[in-house]
Amino acid sequence: MIIVMEANAVPEQIQQVSSKLEEKGFQVHLSQGVERTIIGAIGQKTATTMELFETLPGVEKVVPIAQPFKMASREFKPDNSLIKVGGQMIGNGQVQIIAGPCAVEGRSKFLEVAHAVKESGATMLRGGAFKPRTSPYAFQGLEHEGLEILAEARQITGLPVVTEIMDPRLVNEVADYVDILQVGARNMQNFFLLRELGKIQRPILLKRGPSATIEEWIMAAEYIISSGNEQVIMCERGIRSFENYTRNTLDLSAVPLIKQLTHLPIIVDPSHGTGKWKLVEPMALAAIGAGADGVMVEVHQNPSEALSDGPQSLTPENFARLVTRVNKMVMALRATEN
Ligand code: PEP
Ligand code: MN
Numbered sequence: 001m002i003i004v005m006e007a008n009a010v011p012e013q014i015q016q017v018s019s020k021l022e023e024k025g026f027q028v029h030l031s032q033g034v035e036r037t038i039i040g041a042i043g044q045k046t047a048t049t050m051e052l053f054e055t056l057p058g059v060e061k062v063v064p065i066a067q068p069f070k071m072a073s074r075e076f077k078p079d080n081s082l083i084k085v086g087g088q089m090i091g092n093g094q095v096q097i098i099a100g101p102c103a104v105e106g107r108s109k110f111l112e113v114a115h116a117v118k119e120s121g122a123t124m125l126r127g128g129a130f131k132p133r134t135s136p137y138a139f140q141g142l143e144h145e146g147l148e149i150l151a152e153a154r155q156i157t158g159l160p161v162v163t164e165i166m167d168p169r170l171v172n173e174v175a176d177y178v179d180i181l182q183v184g185a186r187n188m189q190n191f192f193l194l195r196e197l198g199k200i201q202r203p204i205l206l207k208r209g210p211s212a213t214i215e216e217w218i219m220a221a222e223y224i225i226s227s228g229n230e231q232v233i234m235c236e237r238g239i240r241s242f243e244n245y246t247r248n249t250l251d252l253s254a255v256p257l258i259k260q261l262t263h264l265p266i267i268v269d270p271s272h273g274t275g276k277w278k279l280v281e282p283m284a285l286a287a288i289g290a291g292a293d294g295v296m297v298e299v300h301q302n303p304s305e306a307l308s309d310g311p312q313s314l315t316p317e318n319f320a321r322l323v324t325r326v327n328k329m330v331m332a333l334r335a336t337e338n
Contacts, residue, residue, distance in 0.1 A: 001050060001053075001065060002076060003061075004062075005017070005036050005038070006059070007035055007036045007060075009037060009058035013056070013059075017039055017053065018030070020053070020056065021039070024043070027043060028041060029041075029042070029071065029076065031077045033079055036060070038076075038077070038078060040071065040076040067261070068215065068219060069221070069261075071226055072225055072262045074262055077263040080092070081230065081232075081265065082265075083203050083231050083265060085160045086159075086179055088123060090233055090265045090294065095288060095292075095293065095295075095326065096123045096124055096267065096294030096295075097121060097295060097297075098123070098125070098267065099122040099124075099125065099126060099296070099297050099298075100122075100298070100299060101113055101126075101127055102128055102271075102298050102307075102313065103128045103131050103306075103309075104146040106142070106149075107149050109301065113301050116301070116319075117299055117319060118157045118159055119320075120316065120319055120320035121324075121327065124179075125150070125153055125159045125161045126161070126298075127146070127161070128141055129143055129163050129164075129174075130143055130146070131308060132164070132184050139308060147163070147174065147177040147178070150178055151178070154179070161180070162181075163178045163180075163181070164182040164183070165182065165193070166184065166187060167193075168190075168193045168195075171193075175202050181197060182205040182235075183197065183206045183207060183220075184207055185209050188216075189209060189216070194227070195223060195227045198223065198224045198225070198226065199227060199229070201231070202229070202231065203232075204232050205233045205267065205296075206220060206224065206232055208234070208237055208239065209239075212239070214258070217234070218262055233264065233265050233267055234254075234267070235268070235269055236250065236254040236266060236268050237268075237269040238250045238269075238272055238274065246274045246275055247274060247275020248272060248274070248275065250273030250274055250287075252268070252283075254266070255268065256291055265293040267294045268283070268287035268290075268294075269296045269297070270284045270287060271298040271313070275312045276312060277303065277312055277313060280297055280312065284322055285329050288330060295326065298314065300315070303315060
C-alpha cells in the first residue's frame with residue numbers, strides 16, 4: 001500500500017508513520033517528492049491496516065497498489081528514477097545512444113568500431129562477450145577476453161560500456177569490467193540471475209523477453225529491485241508475432257506504457273527489434289518520438305562479415321547518419337515543449 005502524506009506534513013509525522021509501519025512488519029520506502037512525501041509499504045496488510053494508518057496525523061490518504069508489481073510502480077514512486085552511469089544520467093530527458101557490435105570479435109576490430117561510434121556521437125558502447133546463441137555450434141563470444149577488450153575500450157574512449165551477463169556465477173566478475181549489465185531477452189525470467197543482480201549496486205539493462213507481456217517484464221524488474229538494486233533500465237527489443245518479414249515486432253507502445261506504469265527509464269533496441277538494418281534508423285526516430293530515454297543499436301565495420309547479427313548491423317557511416325537524425329529529432333521534440 002501507499003501512504004500519501006499531506007503537503008504540509010512535518011518530518012516527525014513522516015517518522016511516526018514509518019516507525020508504525022516497521023512495527024507492523026512492513027518494509028518502508030520513502031519517496032520525497034517536490035510537493036509531498038509518499039511512503040511505500042511492502043508487507044501483509046489486513047482489512048483494518050489501511051484504516052489505522054489513515055488516522056495518523058499528517059496522512060492524507062492510504063491507497064492499495066492495484067498492480068502485482070509494487071516497487072517498480074509509478075504509484076510507489078511518482079518521480080522518474082534517474083540512473084547514473086559514468087558521468088552521464090539515464091532518465092533525465094537526455095537521450096542516450098548506445099552503439100557497438102553485437103559481439104566483441106577481437107581487440108583491434110572492437111577498438112576501431114568503438115572509436116568510430118564515439119566520433120559520430122555515441123554516448124555509450126555495447127558489445128557482447130557472452131553470446132546467447134540459438135545454436136550451440138554458433139560463435140559463443142570471446143568470454144573473459146571479451147571483457148578485457150570492453151574494459152580497454154572504455155578506458156580509451158571514456159564511454160561507459162554495456163555487456164550481457166548470462167551466468168549468475170559471473171555477476172561480480174562482469175561487474176568489475178563494465179558499467180551496465182544487460183539481461184538478455186532469453187534470460188528475462190531467469191529469476192535466480194535477477195536475484196543475483198539485485199545484490200549488486202550497478203545499473204541493469206533489462207531486455208523484454210521475446211514472448212513476455214508488459215506485466216511479466218515489469219515483474220522481472222521487480223525481482224531485481226526487491227532484491228536490493230533499484231537501478232533498472234528497461235529495454236524494448238521486439239516481441240514474437242505472426243509477422244515474419246521482420247525478426248521481431250518492435251512494440252513501441254511499450255515506451256509510454258512503461259513510463260505510465262513505472263518510474264523506470266526505457267531504452268529501445270531497434271536492431272533486434274526489426275532484424276533489418278534499413279529499418280533501424282526509422283524505428284530509432286520513432287522510439288525517441290515515443291519518449292524513449294535512448295536507443296541501443298548494433299554497428300559493425302563490415303556487416304556482411306559479422307560473426308553475429310550482421311543483417312541488422314549499421315555500418316559506421318549509416319550510424320553517423322542515425323545520430324544526426326536522432327539529435328535533430330530530440331531538438332524538434334524539445335522545441336514542442338517550449
Ligand atoms: C544482444 O543485445 O546482442 C542480444 C542478444 O539481445 P536480445 O537478448 O535482445 O536478443
Ligand atoms: Mn545481437
